[in-house]
Amino acid sequence: MKDNSKEEFTTRQHRGAKRRAKTRADLLAAARKVFAKKGYHDTSILDITEAADVGVGTFYLHFRDKDEAFNTLIDEVFHILEEQVIAEVRSHEAITLSVTVQSIFRHAYAQRDLFSIALASGAQVSRTIRVEDTIARGLIRVFEQASRPADLQDYDIPLLACLVTGVIAQGIIWWFDQDEPGPDEMAEKVLALLAHGLPASLFTLT
Amino acid sequence: MKDNSKEEFTTRQHRGAKRRAKTRADLLAAARKVFAKKGYHDTSILDITEAADVGVGTFYLHFRDKDEAFNTLIDEVFHILEEQVIAEVRSHEAITLSVTVQSIFRHAYAQRDLFSIALASGAQVSRTIRVEDTIARGLIRVFEQASRPADLQDYDIPLLACLVTGVIAQGIIWWFDQDEPGPDEMAEKVLALLAHGLPASLFTLT
Amino acid sequence: MKDNSKEEFTTRQHRGAKRRAKTRADLLAAARKVFAKKGYHDTSILDITEAADVGVGTFYLHFRDKDEAFNTLIDEVFHILEEQVIAEVRSHEAITLSVTVQSIFRHAYAQRDLFSIALASGAQVSRTIRVEDTIARGLIRVFEQASRPADLQDYDIPLLACLVTGVIAQGIIWWFDQDEPGPDEMAEKVLALLAHGLPASLFTLT
Amino acid sequence: MKDNSKEEFTTRQHRGAKRRAKTRADLLAAARKVFAKKGYHDTSILDITEAADVGVGTFYLHFRDKDEAFNTLIDEVFHILEEQVIAEVRSHEAITLSVTVQSIFRHAYAQRDLFSIALASGAQVSRTIRVEDTIARGLIRVFEQASRPADLQDYDIPLLACLVTGVIAQGIIWWFDQDEPGPDEMAEKVLALLAHGLPASLFTLT
């Protein structure tokens, strides 16, 4: 009997927690959809709760404000991005920029909606984690673990990471408008640019 | 007498026009200052009119809404950018990417406040003209007028322009945070990256 | 066996009742603490249930709303006040105002927190029993049982009770701010004022 | 022409100011009415603006929040009370408690609605000026300027003022419930109590 009541108790606790988690997930999914459609600033709490089919107040049971929901969303995805890219890169013998960039583009493609929101929100939202920083951080790691560090002696690594991030971010924005090419072609083009640069004839007078 | 009054009239007209133009300029200058300080979304019309020391209603005599004022501001600056870059490039014998990028960075540096607003606002503002587009357009022109067009045969020119724009935009954002290096070093680093790419050892397995 | 189960049943019932009473007491104690700290209006049900360490819903198993909890609290204390003052007064040979006022001040001093809430809440709470009424009622009883009723012939007794209550209430509020003097000095000062009034020179022209 | 335009200008300014003042007065009058009817806490901004027949936003053009409006109201009335009582007292040859108390009761009677709100709000509202303090301050002044100061040597003047205030406040609350007697009778009864105290037989055992 004692055991029984205990079991009931934990079950009860568990049910509550499960329901709570479900609602939270619904809210995040709804937020993602609405943010993608209307952008951060034109999205109201009501928009989100209606999309999630919950009461307004429920939102505040899970997030302090719009900012927190947004950050949670972004953090979650970029945490996954980071982990996934790291995993994918590890599965190869050595860390190469090629694999990293490919991995980023693939992941970004799969999560286009969130990436475009995150990039579009730019410096607008008081966010703890910026997309660009996540990407740049990953790139820095690649640079630091380069097989021949001497090759990078003359480069300012953080700046380099930032510039390369610019190319990647722009690629993702490009997708948001154009809906082509696929992630692998995109990665390929970016990598081609990064590997060989542009034709010398563009830089010098005839 | 008729002439006299006519003259007076035109003078008065002229005065009115000058006064109007002055108010408008005040508003734009104020908008620029406030946007730079508080960002697009946190700036209210009242913020602008107070900074310009005019009545709220006056704003609406010159602009339909905040968006229009913002776009006017951006357009103006980018129009100047475009003209200036074109002029500077023309003063050289041939259009080269080096000169173009240098010119862009110099101009951007001189107008850092507006550039950072424009870049930070990202896709937030329902704007017809995006900074990135202005830059990309300029780059496309450079690519099209390349001295040896055959060199670019294998490139997707618009995408290329977009990616290069990403590098430039990121460079400007870098400034907004770091306040170093100067425009010419920045252009140099970007050009180095664009000209030679990164060391091959980053791309391949050992 | 029947008896046994019955016994068990009643025991269980009893346990339940005791548990229930405990919860209720916890809630009242918590309410008292929170009301004293934050005031009636700034106290939410959640504040109370958290302080009592019970679920929100539990509150509603014991009280209809905040008002009822508040009234219960107040009623309880004033019921005790009434009983105690009556008992103390009875222990003397005759009812005198001195003993009554002293008794009230002593009791109020012992329960300062609740008295200050009750007085501060003023007419804010839709309450059936006002502190002032409880005191006034006690005073009326004293007046009615006066040893020489003729002495009070010219007085409007309810109004008199009300005015004297005003003095007492103000004395308690004074404590809340000043934290001095003790209950007996306070009673003494009030009684001195009530017994002899103020110097005649204050009322007339020289 | 210059004069003309100047005149026009000041007139225009003046009109605006007049309109503004009118609206503000409307809001205060409405607030007074609603506060008196529903009490401080049950009054919403909307209640006030609807009663004043202005838009919601207009309220915030004149007051920061409900508190400020309330305080303005109270301050205004008590400022008038103070001035009026002072004036009335001055018109007599010497300051006496009789005149002061009479004056307070008369004024309170004329402004019953506000007094009852102010007294009922008790310590609820974060107010800079409490009614009781205003009255007590006035009484202290009377005591200090007593014709024969020696008579008050044995009294704690601030406490005394506070206690007397209690009597007056209670008198006003009495009116709010009972609607009788008039101000002068009320003052008379209070003064009688204050002058002679209660019959000695109430205090001692037979």
Add this chain to the structure above:
DNA sequence: TATGAATGAGGTTTCATTCAT
């Protein structure tokens, strides 16, 4: 009986926009 997640009415507050002067 106790719980606490969910609800949504209702309050506060802001601000783009209008319009009489």
Add this chain to the structure above:
DNA sequence: GATGAATGAAACCTCATTCAT
């Protein structure tokens, strides 16, 4: 053309209350 008081839609957020577990 310039002004700024007034407007009210629309956002935010809280909290008393319910109800399934």
